[in-house]
Amino acid sequence: MQIDLSNKTALVTGATGELGRVIAGTLAQCGADILVHYHQNAAKAEQLKQQIEALGRRAITVQADVADLNSVKQMQQTALDAGFGSPDIVVANAVSQYSWTSVLEQDSSDYVDQFNSCVLQAVHLSKVFVPAMIERKAGRVVAINTECAMQNFPTQSAYVAGKRGMDGVYRVLAKEIGEHQITVNQVAPGWTISEKDRLNNTERSESYESTVPLKRRGTDQEIANVVAFLASDLSSFITGAYIPVAGGNVMATI
Template structure:
């Protein structure tokens, strides 16, 4: 049994990021054509596009601000004009970076920023791409959440607020569109080893690893593998799930 995404088109937002690149490439390895979304890094989008084309997959790189509905609508228009179908799979991976600090010191604009990049991204992607899934009576939405949403550690407040708000949108969405055989799930990585860590030799963190039952950090590929599973027909009866991929560092309770 293999994950087969042949004849599927997948949109990956934030596809030029450390995790996004691996997710997009992994879905392409499974046979999907890829819509590479980027916000600012056109060069990395171009490099990823070339790598995916070398796999024999059809791909396009499209710029958009996922926090703006009009921008997401323009992204869809660009995709359709390029001869792609509306995506069968939407991976909501884009994230906004900011400086973490205490609630008392965090600038209010950081909470707005995280609301825009987490909650509004979920809303906009749904409004723009779910109608075509409903018409086809099938589809997969996979959102990237975080173990932080369960940990609630000091300095995480803006990030946690955004991701918890996103969680609420996707759980409601799963119930609203489930009758159309569209699944909506979330993958929650722990502190993940990325290509940047490999280049800088910063893969290890004994203090973090000591809290993880598997006693190591997970890899970007391990996260991408779960995304690929949830994007496939193998996960056809899973929806509304928040799935930690964190080595047991957080465990969703019953």
């Protein structure tokens, strides 16, 4: 049994980021053609496109501000004009960065920023790409959430607020479009080892690892593996799920 995404097209938002690059590459290795979304880093997007093409898959770079509906619509048009059609798989991975601090010190604009990149991204991607899935009676929506949404630790408030809001949108969406055989699921990574960690030799964190039942940090590839599973036919009867990929550091309860 293998994960086979042949003849599928996947959109990965935030594909130029540390995790996004691995997700896009993994989906391509499973056979999917890739829409490589970027916001500002066109050079990194082009590099990733070439890497995917080297695997024998088709790829195109598509620019958009996911917080802007018209920008997302233009991204869709770019893909259509290039002959890619509407994606069978949408992976909502993009998120904006900011400095974390306490609720009392966090600037209000950071909450707005996280709302835009988490909640509005979910809404805009759904509005633009789900209708074609409904017509096909098939589709996969996979969103990247976080273990922080369950932890609610100090300084996490803006990030948690955005991700919890996103969670609400996707749970409702799963119920609204399930009859069309479209699944909507979320992957919630723990503190993940990325290429940057490998280059800087910062993979280890004894204080964090001590709280994880598996006693280690997960890797970007381990996150991408779960995304690929949820994007495939192997997950055809899973929808509305929030799946921690955090070594047991957080556990969704019943």
